Amino acid sequence: METECCWTKDVVTAAECPQVTAHEADLYDSLESRLPAKCLECPRFARDLERLSRKQEPVGRALVILSAEVRRQKNQLSIMVGSLDSRNLEIQFLHEIGGVLQTSLGLDEVLSVALTAITAGKGFGMNRAFLLLSDKERRYLKGYLGVGPRNYQEAWEIWAEIGKTDYTLKEMAKHFHDAKLSAEKDKFRDILEQLTIPMTDQDHILNRALNERRAILVQDAYHDPAVDQRMVRILGVDTFLILPLLSRNRRIGVIIADNCITRKPITPQDMHSMETLTFPVAFAIERASLYERLHEDLRKLTTANEKLKEQQELIVRMEKLALLGKITSGIAHSIRNPLMIIGGFARSLLKNTPAGDPNRESLQIILAEARTLENTLTEALAYADSILPAMDQWDVNQLVVNVSQEVRKIAEGNGVALVLDLAPDLPVISMDYRQMAYCIKKIISNSLKDLSPPGEIRVATRLERDCVLVEIRDTVVPAAAEIGAGAPFSEHADLHVPGDMDLSFCRVILENYCKSFTVEEDEGKGRRYALRLPLKKEGVDHE
Amino acid sequence: MSRILVVDDESSIRLLYSHELADEGYEVVTSASAADAVDKLRKDEFDLILLDIKLKNESGLDLLQRIVKERHNLPVIICTAYSCYKDDFSAWLADGYVVKSSDLTELKEEIRRVLDKRVSRNSPKKTQ
Numbered sequence: 001m002e003t004e005c006c007w008t009k010d011v012v013t014a015a016e017c018p019q020v021t022a023h024e025a026d027l028y029d030s031l032e033s034r035l036p037a038k039c040l041e042c043p044r045f046a047r048d049l050e051r052l053s054r055k056q057e058p059v060g061r062a063l064v065i066l067s068a069e070v071r072r073q074k075n076q077l078s079i080m081v082g083s084l085d086s087r088n089l090e091i092q093f094l095h096e097i098g099g100v101l102q103t104s105l106g107l108d109e110v111l112s113v114a115l116t117a118i119t120a121g122k123g124f125g126m127n128r129a130f131l132l133l134s135d136k137e138r139r140y141l142k143g144y145l146g147v148g149p150r151n152y153q154e155a156w157e158i159w160a161e162i163g164k165t166d167y168t169l170k171e172m173a174k175h176f177h178d179a180k181l182s183a184e185k186d187k188f189r190d191i192l193e194q195l196t197i198p199m200t201d202q203d204h205i206l207n208r209a210l211n212e213r214r215a216i217l218v219q220d221a222y223h224d225p226a227v228d229q230r231m232v233r234i235l236g237v238d239t240f241l242i243l244p245l246l247s248r249n250r251r252i253g254v255i256i257a258d259n260c261i262t263r264k265p266i267t268p269q270d271m272h273s274m275e276t277l278t279f280p281v282a283f284a285i286e287r288a289s290l291y292e293r294l295h296e297d298l299r300k301l302t303t304a305n306e307k308l309k310e311q312q313e314l315i316v317r318m319e320k321l322a323l324l325g326k327i328t329s330g331i332a333h334s335i336r337n338p339l340m341i342i343g344g345f346a347r348s349l350l351k352n353t354p355a356g357d358p359n360r361e362s363l364q365i366i367l368a369e370a371r372t373l374e375n376t377l378t379e380a381l382a383y384a385d386s387i388l389p390a391m392d393q394w395d396v397n398q399l400v401v402n403v404s405q406e407v408r409k410i411a412e413g414n415g416v417a418l419v420l421d422l423a424p425d426l427p428v429i430s431m432d433y434r435q436m437a438y439c440i441k442k443i444i445s446n447s448l449k450d451l452s453p454p455g456e457i458r459v460a461t462r463l464e465r466d467c468v469l470v471e472i473r474d475t476v477v478p479a480a481a482e483i484g485a486g487a488p489f490s491e492h493a494d495l496h497v498p499g500d501m502d503l504s505f506c507r508v509i510l511e512n513y514c515k516s517f518t519v520e521e522d523e524g525k526g527r528r529y530a531l532r533l534p535l536k537k538e539g540v541d542h543e
Numbered sequence: 544m545s546r547i548l549v550v551d552d553e554s555s556i557r558l559l560y561s562h563e564l565a566d567e568g569y570e571v572v573t574s575a576s577a578a579d580a581v582d583k584l585r586k587d588e589f590d591l592i593l594l595d596i597k598l599k600n601e602s603g604l605d606l607l608q609r610i611v612k613e614r615h616n617l618p619v620i621i622c623t624a625y626s627c628y629k630d631d632f633s634a635w636l637a638d639g640y641v642v643k644s645s646d647l648t649e650l651k652e653e654i655r656r657v658l659d660k661r662v663s664r665n666s667p668k669k670t671q
Contacts, residue, residue: 329625333597336624336643341555343645348562370645378642381626 001052005044007035017042040071090273093123093169098280100170107288112177113169114281115147118257120172121162124274126241126257126266127155130188132195132206133253133285141206141254143195146188147176148260155261194234199251204228209244210251215275216242217266241266243274245282252282328384335377343370382438393428394436396468396533400459403440407448415453418444421460426468429533431513436533439506439513440470443529447474464532467515472529473522545590545658549573550580550606551622552599556643560593563647564654575599577606584614591658593650594637596623604633611636618657622650 006016010031014020019038020027027034039045049067052060097117104110111131117123128148132141149155167175176184185192197206205227209216218224219239221232232238240258244251257274259266346366353360404418411418440459447457455475462469510517515532522528547569549560557573564571572587574580577598583589592610596603607619620639621628628634638660639653 329627332624332626337553337556340624340643340645341553341559344559344563344647345555347645347647348559351566367645374644378626 001048001055003048005039005042005048007031007039007042007045007048036070036074040067040074090276093117094276094280096169097123097277100173101280101284104173104284105288105291107285107292108181109173109177110281110284110288111145112181113173114255114277114284115145116173116176117169117277118255118274119147120169121159122169122172124257124270124277126270126274127259127261127264129255129257130191130195130235131253131255132197134199134251138251139199141195141197141199143188143192144253145181145185146192147184150187152261191234195231197228197231205231206242206254206256209242209254210246213244213246215244215271215278217268217271218242236260239263239266241271241274243278245278245285247282247286250286252285255281324384328381331377332381336374339370339374339377343367343374346370392430392433394431394433396426396429396461396470397422399433399437400440400461400470403437403444404459407441407444411444411448411457414448414451414455416448416451416455416457419456419458421458423461423463426461426463427535429468429535431533435509436513439509439531440472442506443472447472447476447527450474450476467532467534470531470533472531473526475526477521477524477526544568544570546570546572546588547591547593547654548580548583548587548589549593550577550598550603551593551595552576552597553595556595559647563651567651567654569654577601577603577609580606581609584610584617589617590661591654592617592619593622593654594619596621596625596628596634604628607636608633618661620650620653620657 006012009016011029012020012034013028017028017034017038019042020034024037027037046067049060049064053064054060097113100113101110104113115129115131118126118129126148128146130143130147131145133144134141149158162172197204199207199210201207202211203226205216205218217239218227218241221227221235221238221240222229235256235258237258237260240256243255243257245253245255255274255278257266343366346363350360350363350367353363400420400422404420408418444457444459447455451457451474456473457475458471458473460469460471460473462471510531513531513533515534516530517532518528518530520528520530547564549557549564549571551557551560551573552575554575557575561571561573572583572589574583580592584592594603594607594610598606603621603623607621610617610619618638619636620641621634621637622641622643624643626642629640634640638657641650641653644650
């Protein structure tokens with residue numbers, strides 16, 4: 001039989017077989033390769049078989065049938081290879097996502113990866129995606145994040161920008177997280193705020209996807225009575241995909257994805273591919289939220305630990321103070337009583353000793369020494385009593401008024417005027433009233449001791465930038481030895497006066513309380529004590 | 544003459560008070576313990592009690608509560624080595640609080656003040 005095609009020849013030329021292309025030159029020399037690869041598709045070969053079949057040759061009929069079957073199987077194989085390639089790409093992509101998700105610990109970081117994967121062209125290529133997360137009480141699904149363009153113009157801009165870059169998924173997700181996340185949240189805020197679905201509404205399509213643990217592809221949503229029409233109007237599309245996010249039995253949330261711009265149909269294959277993605281995403285979201293909770297617990301634990309440490313330190317301090325209290329209590333009893341007896345009897349004897357009696361002087365000395373000891377004891381006990389700070393909010397003016405009332409009588413008795421010049425509307429200050437009152441009283445008393453009539457002590461209060469100033473001025477002109485060359489004593493001036501324990505106590509207290517404390521000569525007119533009490537206490541240790 | 548009961552476990556202090564207050568014209572009776580004081584209060588009449596807080600194995604504040612309960616019109620002045628009890632609620636039941644000192648001037652003034660107050664409270668009101 002004459003053949004139109006070259007299939008009967010082992011070796012052919014390019015002119016004989018137009019089916020073979022230039023880069024398939026090896027096919028010219030091999031009929032075994034050329035026949036299945038090219039002849040089956042060749043119309044001349046088909047016509048040869050047809051002619052053979054018409055000649056009632058049994059082999060001709062068989063060849064036609066076999067040839068058709070081979071073609072069919074070849075086509076099927078080609079489809080399967082295509083599908084396999086696509087699956088391979090998908091597996092590679094999911095592997096990449098898995099890797100990225102594994103290293104993402106923050107919730108927003110995980111969400112950036114997930115939504116980038118769904119919307120990126122290198123990923124599933126959906127136009128837009130919304131994420132709804134269940135609240136802590138698992139009562140509502142609430143819109144949390146939206147990704148994608150809002151209109152055509154924005155879509156072209158975004159896709160043009162993406163086209164210029166060659167980011168990997170990880171890089172794209174990072175770029176999104178760092179540069180776009182908050183803007184995307186804002187962009188879709190109006191939609192996200194409306195996307196709140198009660199989880200008790202079992203018929204709602206989002207809850208159905210969660211309960212049935214499967215993705216749902218919604219088509220023709222505007223006419224589907226099973227779909228919440230309010231939600232459809234908010235989304236503005238009739239085809240969208242619902243992907244439930246479940247981790248073990250926990251309902252984490254839902255992703256809604258659509259092609260609102262391109263209107264490209266969503267295939268069941270797309271649905272299954274994205275469904276596969278939801279498992280690692282849900283797991284990563286749960287892990288991120290557990291990680292956040294762990295961080296929060298760790299923070300609470302650290303705070304509790306710090307507090308515990310503070311409490312332990314406080315307990316140690318309180319124990320020391322309690323011991324101090326016990327000691328002072330013992331001192332009070334075991335010293336004051338004998339002092340009272342010694343001094344009291346000396347006074348009694350002195351009363352009954354006539355003038356000129358040589359014993360009078362001795363008795364007077366006993367009396368004076370007993371009084372000195374009593375005063376020292378009183379001050380030491382007062383300090384010990386006030387050493388435990390009781391911090392509270394106090395009006396400085398009220399404190400000054402109260403202290404001045406206590407010392408006014410003594411001042412007037414000594415011919416000294418006590419003048420108050422108090423600024424109105426001072427803010428309250430956090431301080432230990434007893435300790436501050438003790439110090440101000442001691443400073444005034446010290447001035448009174450050194451003043452000769454007619455003298456003046458002026459107590460003023462002023463509001464300064466970040467503190468309240470308490471200024472005590474007297475008219476005692478200090479000797480050169482007391483204040484060196486008229487210069488300020490410097491901050492936290494040394495109030496120690498040999499033999500005067502009161503002022504040493506004051507110094508200790510004021511060092512703790514005052515932002516600054518200065519004592520200086522007031523241009524030859526007297527002394528000026530300036531106590532600056534901070535409006536806000538910062539890191540001041542009240543020992 | 545006003546009668547004062549001094550309750551203090553220190554014999555020297557009781558002696559000092561006896562001398563000094565007798566000089567001021569008071570009749571002074573002393574007790575070294577709470578039990579003895581209660582006994583004396585049952586048997587005799589007093590115008591004022593001078594009470595120490597730390598008595599041997601006893602608290603003067605407990606005795607004060609008992610006195611207030613049984614003889615609520617009888618004034619009490621706490622005379623103690625401790626200033627801290629001034630803020631103690633139990634001590635507020637007393638009519639006066641004086642910290643012990645070799646100079647008894649403050650104590651004497653306080654006694655006069657409390658007794659004067661008692662006299663004015665007990666004296667019949669003038670009628671028009």
